[in-house]
Amino acid sequence: MFGLMFAAALANSTPVDTGRSWLTARDYPADARKRGEEGILWFVILVSPEGRVVRCDIVQSQLSSELNEKTCSLVTARAKFRPATDETGAPIYSEWQTRMEWFLPSQRQPSTTQSITMPVDMEIQVQKLPKGAREKSVGLVVKIDTDGHVTHCQGIKPDKNDAKLVNVACTQARALTMESGKDNDGRPIPFVRAMLVAFRTPVQ
Template identity: 30%
Template sequence: MANEMRLRLTLFFLALLWSTPTLTRQHQTAQLRDVQPILPADYPLQAAEARVEGVIEMLLLTGLDGSVDHCVVSDPMAATALAEATCALLSARAQFEPASNDGRPMRSTVRARVAWTLPKTPDSSPSVTTEIAPPRIGKEAGASPKAPPATWFPLKAYPRAAKRRGEGGSVTMLLLIDRAGRVRECNVIEGSGSTNLDEGSCMLARQNGRFTPALDVDGKAREAQYLLPGVNWVP
């Protein structure tokens, strides 16, 4: 009974975390401390020599201390040297005032957009612009869960093998959402230390996760990635 109560409380607070909060003085989103963590001098040499420009959009997972724990490029097709350099720079340098709820720090996901532009004349310098939570373009929209993700992991679904062995932990997953709003792929990017919990979490996310699909600038459904942090299992 005590074990079930601990798991029930954990899932309850996870549901509160993932429900869409009203932005009051008690809830604060993560705020970037350094307005420009990437500088023109950081332009990747390989990309500059190949005359590669572009806009890289990412999802950042910020920790309780405001550092970037994970960086995921939103468009898998943009996985170039430019995209890799952008994630590496933000992961190393970006520091946030962590998101908080009632004054308590919390992990959160933040959208970021970095535009790399090469000079048009030999005597000019490249430019780099970093935007945090940039405005959507046209009818663009991200994938959003139809219900709090905590509801995907009911008490009765605790992986049996993990429960028998007393295994617990936290699982962070990267989900690929298809045009119908279903979870097509699940990858564990921060495991619990238990294969049973990691695989069980992904199975439940694929089975139970339902999203309003992401939209492109013309309002058409598109595939999108969704970062799901901190699914906590307490044996």
């Protein structure tokens, strides 16, 4: 009997739904509504190997601490994920980030913007880019060990024309020392996360 073996690949966690069920207009705190409070916040969550949100941290926010805490509380309770996998295909902790926009119910429902719009994690200056482009971004998924070093790296759905850029980005990522991950008990953990790398040419 013969069997086929497929190489496992890193994969970041992905939401089971679109995120619209995490927060709704009904969740708007009464005090914030009275103040007419609206704005945007970025947050990062730690997803367990079982696909549960185990931690939520605000990265940037235009909002009050009340709405910040409300966001993290509801996302932690409601968000469900397909867990990330490491290079062997085994479930692993992962870091996932997005932004939330709070607007008054009379205008529109709060919505999430997926991590494709996340801030740039690393910028690389190059002399020339394909097709004369001034800038080009590539997405990576990386595994970070307990010392903050990138041990595995690959492109996120890379175009075949981006292979060289992905290789350069991964080489640069492996040279970095990043913040190591920790579980809720403060123990160091390896984890997977996405990175956005921007290549830019010098301004003429």
